[in-house]
Amino acid sequence: MSDIFATTTSFADLGLRTDVLKGIKDQGFEHPTIIQSELIPLAIEGRDIIGQSKTGTGKTASFGLPALHIIQNDSPFACLCLVPTRELAIQVARECRELGKHTGLKVLPVYGGQSINTQAEKLKQKPHIIIGTPGRVMDMNQRRLLPYDKIKLAILDEVDRMLDIGFRDDIRKILGGIRQKHQTIFVSATISPEIEQLARKYMHDPVDLSTTEASSLTVSQVEQSCVGVQEWDKRRLLQHLLKVEKPDLALVFCRMKVTVDKVAKALQNKNIDAVTLHANMHQGARNRVMEKLRQRDVHVVVASDLAARGIDVDDITHVVNYDVPEDPEVYVHRIGRTARKGRDGKAIMFVTPDQSDLLENIEKLTNVEIVERRYEDFKPGPEPSDIVDRRRRAEEAREAAKEQHSRVIDALPDAAQTQDASKFPGGVVPTGMPKKRMGGRIRTRRS
Ligand code: ADP
DSSP: OTTTBOTTOOTGGGTOOHHHHHHHHHHTOOSOBHHHHHHHHHHHHTOOEEEEOOTTSOHHHHHHHHHHHHOOTTOTTOEEEEOSSHHHHHHHHHHHHHHTTTTTOOEEEEOTTSOHHHHHHHHHTOOSEEEEOHHHHHHHHHTTSSOSTTOSEEEEETHHHHTSHHHHHHHHHHHHTOOSOOEEEEEESOOOHHHHHHHHTTOSSOEEEOOOSSOOSSOTTEEEEEEEOOGGGHHHHHHHHHHHHOOSSEEEEOSSHHHHHHHHHHHHHTTOOEEEEOTTSOHHHHHHHHHHHHHTOOSEEEEOGGGTSSOOOTTOOEEEESSOOSSHHHHHHHHTTSSGGGOOEEEEEEEOGGGHHHHHHHHHHHTOOOEEOOOTTOOOOOOOHHHHHHHHHHHHHHHHHHHHHHHHHHHSOHHHHHSOGGGSGGGOOOOSOOSSOOTTOOOOSOO
């Protein structure tokens, strides 16, 4: 626990106003976490800050508390906090509301999938702190319901996700739209040097609270392991794992939404109580799953990476990486859904024989050795016939291509055959100019 909390510091020491301290007490927080003890005083001083801290270490309160402290009741629209998912918008707004319940400040989540009219009505009540997803925030701004000219504090939660290619343009438009002087706070559990550089463009002389030493990015309370498995055995292995591990609450991550649906269906067919969570679901259904999760009214949630970031649910005992994530940072966020606030948790990853590179990248980033786990009672199944067929056809095609290639080489004049073919793309050594020159034009089928 002591690696998370600043046990010799109290929230009062951080300089927060009394009505905020009252909210903290009601929440039952005794000591600030380390990131909170570092970030809050600097934020109150008015500094721009880049803050990095492991998952489950209270980053939301680390920016939420100073926001509640800084923003005055006569300053509507003074704080805009951007987050990558609707679920996170709801969760962050909920936490800020609870912590700020004695301040009189209004906190509003603004996110897609909710009725524009309802949100418009709420924005007309002039909230002080907006927690929003970029698309809907821009939409509300265009409708002149969410002005940027009152913003004093701009926050990016999960900053690396917000500045990656998917959101980068939106963030540029929103942050670029804040013309007046303002303070910025950006946080995440993972911030690469490139993202940090990009983030700095939006900041003024920021204080850098990101970890630079080669310490692990994941909390030590999470027991990490991987299981070698063939693609076609994964569903059966998952069922086996759930039978053996008997998790109270497991989050199973798949790379694609279709896999989420298929895996959940397979579990349901085996009478395992599993629900799905991904972006193609209707927002009402997504909210219902989140509620089930919070109420622990479900044992297995099969999810896309929609649930990888920020979701704070107590007592997720297991995270299963059904598919290895391509981006190692995604792994850090996925497994960060368990072992929160100093509790224990298990993270188990399925790795197919061709994925050792991905595994190695994850180990390099996290600075942790992911040990191999075996389920001795699990019997691997035979390779399915369609896969055998596909492999055979691919092999035949490769052979045919090789043969064709040797025929081309044989037909070439002797001088060309002695040149090193590997130096040329496709291995075919050109012996002269092409017969017909294109005159700089490229012919396509349409032209
Ligand atoms: P992170 O964003 O770092 O993953 P969160 O902000 O979601 O973490 O916080 C994780 C949990 O810890 C939340 O349930 C939050 O209410 C709780 N929490 C935050 N700060 C404290 C604290 N100082 N003492 C106890 N619990 C805290």
